[in-house]
Amino acid sequence: MCHVLIIEDDALIALDLQGMLEAAGALSFSFADSEAEAIAEARARRPDVIASDVMLREGSGPGAVQAIHAEYGPLPVFYVTGTPEACQPCEPPVHIVPKPATQEAIRAAFTQVRGGC
Structure with missing residues (x-):
């Protein structure tokens, strides 16, 4: 199972990333829109891969x-x-x-980092 933590403060972009990553083979997702929430989500379920924005509502990716x-x-x-x-x-x-990220760019990045996930 490949679980991805998406750290993104724009909900529409987060959902778009989810769709792109599902198409690339990710199976489950957690979402966070701040640094503190990302840490809490990782503690709740350890991610196999992290996809993160840099600038967040609070804190940074x-x-x-x-x-x-x-x-x-x-x-x-x-x-x-x-x-x-x-x-x-x-x-x-x-x-x-x-950004703006293309399906091909997201797939390539995910494929490069995912390892055995």
Whole structure:
């Protein structure tokens, strides 16, 4: 089973990402629109992959990813963002898909990071 945590503060974009990731093979999803909510969702169900925006309503995607990695160790992650230059800290190797994201770009990023998921 491939469970994806989508960290995105725009609900329509989050649902669009869900559809793209389902088409790419993801099977279940959790959603968060803030750094604190992302950490809580990861604690509730450990994700196999994280798809995250950079700038959030509260906090940041990289901050959430860093906190989740501190608890669970490295998990596959890719960023979908309109502000790739703001992806700090984003430790390599990092996959950044610029918004507006295409189905092909999301599929490619997901395929690159998903591992055995």
